[in-house]
Amino acid sequence: MKPGSVAVVGAAETTQMGVIPDMSVIQLHADAALNTLKDCGLTPKDIDGVATAGESPVAISHYLGIKPTWVDGTSVGGCSFMLHVRHAAAAINEGLCSTVLITHGESGRSRIGAGGWGAAAASLAGQFEAPYGTSGPPSSFTIPVLRYMKDYGVTEEQLAMVAVVQREWAGRNPRASFRDPITVEDVLNSRIIAYPFHLLECCLVTDGGGALIMTSADRAKDFPTKPIYIIGTGESVESPMVSQMYDFHHSTAFQISGKKAFAEAGITPKDVDHLMVYDAFAHLPWYGLEGLGFCKPGEGPAFIAEGNTRPGGKLPLNTNGGGLSYMHSGMYGMYALQESVRQLRGTAPAQVPGAKISVAQGVGGMFAAAGTIIMANERP
Amino acid sequence: MADYRKPLPQPTPETKPFWDGTKSGELRLQRCQSCSHVYFPPRPFCPECASRSVEWFKASGKGTLHSYVINHRPAPGFDAPYAIAIVMLAEGVKMMTNMVGVEQTPEALKLDMPVEVTFEQATEDITLPKWRPVGGAA
Numbered sequence: 001m002k003p004g005s006v007a008v009v010g011a012a013e014t015t016q017m018g019v020i021p022d023m024s025v026i027q028l029h030a031d032a033a034l035n036t037l038k039d040c041g042l043t044p045k046d047i048d049g050v051a052t053a054g055e056s057p058v059a060i061s062h063y064l065g066i067k068p069t070w071v072d073g074t075s076v077g078g079c080s081f082m083l084h085v086r087h088a089a090a091a092i093n094e095g096l097c098s099t100v101l102i103t104h105g106e107s108g109r110s111r112i113g114a115g116g117w118g119a120a121a122a123s124l125a126g127q128f129e130a131p132y133g134t135s136g137p138p139s140s141f142t143i144p145v146l147r148y149m150k151d152y153g154v155t156e157e158q159l160a161m162v163a164v165v166q167r168e169w170a171g172r173n174p175r176a177s178f179r180d181p182i183t184v185e186d187v188l189n190s191r192i193i194a195y196p197f198h199l200l201e202c203c204l205v206t207d208g209g210g211a212l213i214m215t216s217a218d219r220a221k222d223f224p225t226k227p228i229y230i231i232g233t234g235e236s237v238e239s240p241m242v243s244q245m246y247d248f249h250h251s252t253a254f255q256i257s258g259k260k261a262f263a264e265a266g267i268t269p270k271d272v273d274h275l276m277v278y279d280a281f282a283h284l285p286w287y288g289l290e291g292l293g294f295c296k297p298g299e300g301p302a303f304i305a306e307g308n309t310r311p312g313g314k315l316p317l318n319t320n321g322g323g324l325s326y327m328h329s330g331m332y333g334m335y336a337l338q339e340s341v342r343q344l345r346g347t348a349p350a351q352v353p354g355a356k357i358s359v360a361q362g363v364g365g366m367f368a369a370a371g372t373i374i375m376a377n378e379r380p
Numbered sequence: 381m382a383d384y385r386k387p388l389p390q391p392t393p394e395t396k397p398f399w400d401g402t403k404s405g406e407l408r409l410q411r412c413q414s415c416s417h418v419y420f421p422p423r424p425f426c427p428e429c430a431s432r433s434v435e436w437f438k439a440s441g442k443g444t445l446h447s448y449v450i451n452h453r454p455a456p457g458f459d460a461p462y463a464i465a466i467v468m469l470a471e472g473v474k475m476m477t478n479m480v481g482v483e484q485t486p487e488a489l490k491l492d493m494p495v496e497v498t499f500e501q502a503t504e505d506i507t508l509p510k511w512r513p514v515g516g517a518a
């Protein structure tokens with residue numbers, strides 16, 4: 001992609017966030033879509049491209065009355081929306097469509113109109129993981145971390161610090177689910193979910209949604225909103241089973257995706273003002289910081305524990321409070337993108353002064369997939 | 381056995397030799413006859429060089445405890461807390477499993493301790509490979 005050739009012109013989340021028992025999954029998509037259309041002054045008739053995950057692009061297009069010329073149903077977990085942004089940029093540049101709507105909605109907490117969980121018994125995960133008692137992400141996504149912690153000499157207190165720092169950001173965000181300050185002791189005294197992870201080191205389970213509208217940079221200047229330019233993109237996939245990720249010390253998918261995005265943008269981590277790393281669990285920011293080159297291998301835990309990512313630190317990270325404190329519906333990637341857009345528009349509740357370049361790093365499944373989107377509020 | 385309530389694997393044509401192996405008390409892996417790469421999970425070609433010339437062989441059944449979590453939110457049929465472990469086999473592949481013959485505590489489950497395979501019959505058709513510390517409980 002040519003950096004800056006495509007822009008985000010619309011971005012919004014669902015009207016409510018957290019517990020939304022009166023909305024089904026598809027309506028959460030639609031509520032976010034309608035707010036996003038309003039954000040940039042469009043109607044469904046102006047949309048000719050639709051991308052979504054969880055629901056099918058057929059269901060979303062029909063529900064909103066859109067007759068698209070391009071759709072993308074890429075569904076690789078929580079980073080699917082990063083991949084949609086990337087694919088949409090390519091489609092717009094190729095002329096397959098001009099105005100793309102990307103939607104997310106999930107009734108993670110209330111489970112209204114939501115499907116079931118679990119791997120089919122004949123799938124590889126069904127044969128080689130489920131029989132050993134994995135019970136969802138808390139007991140799978142967390143598997144690599146003891147290996148990482150032993151080899152890099154990381155302490156349980158450093159893991160707890162990830163949650164403590166993100167709660168500091170959440171305290172500045174009125175829409176965050178959890179806002180009260182916490183200490184390392186609070187984290188370590190919270191219930192053990194899957195050793196070494198305590199409750200406060202695991203993401204929330206909430207309801208919500210979000211949507212984005214993208215168009216060419218040339219058209220973007222005619223919109224009422226400040227265009228946020230896409231300047232670098234990356235994606236990759238790794239293993240459908242966490243037990244088979246290539247190396248427990250790092251995410252190969254993060255490395256491939258990040259390298260591609262930074263090369264495309266022509267920038268290095270030093271140029272980045274604001275970072276979002278999908279934090280389903282407290283170890284994810286370490287893998288993100290290291291996989292994208294912000295820290296050397298094994299240095300992420302100390303980087304966070306020393307305060308570099310907290311409010312006032314040199315690299316503001318997960319400034320909405322993250323999946324640990326803001327919200328986590330199941331496929332959180334959309335909320336990371338939303339916060340990047342807010343920071344670059346200058347409208348974030350915990351605004352980073354003068355932020356010009358933001359990186360949103362997504363993960364899908366249990367280290368199964370990755371997507372990287374680099375945005376800027378000035379056209380390169 | 382009739383009341384086995386934990387999730388059971390459903391073998392496919394590609395994985396059946398593995399499950400036939402565990403049923404007969406043998407842990408089997410595959411090796412590429414073109415490039416010698418050893419891999420898991422099973423598939424009828426080499427993920428390293430794409431050769432279809434691959435063979436099954438009996439693995440050593442030895443390895444080390446590579447990583448784990450101790451799960452406090454049990455899957456159906458399990459009693460919490462229990463460890464979900466990753467063993468690094470001597471042949472260089474990783475495998476998820478449960479540790480048996482050892483307390484399910486961080487103190488007893490030392491990373492890198494030597495472990496060996498043992499077999500646990502779940503049903504008439506399915507036997508699961510499990511692992512235990514070499515020389516009994518740590």
Ligand SMILES: [Zn+2]
Binds near residue numbers: 412413414415431
């Ligand atoms: Zn080979």
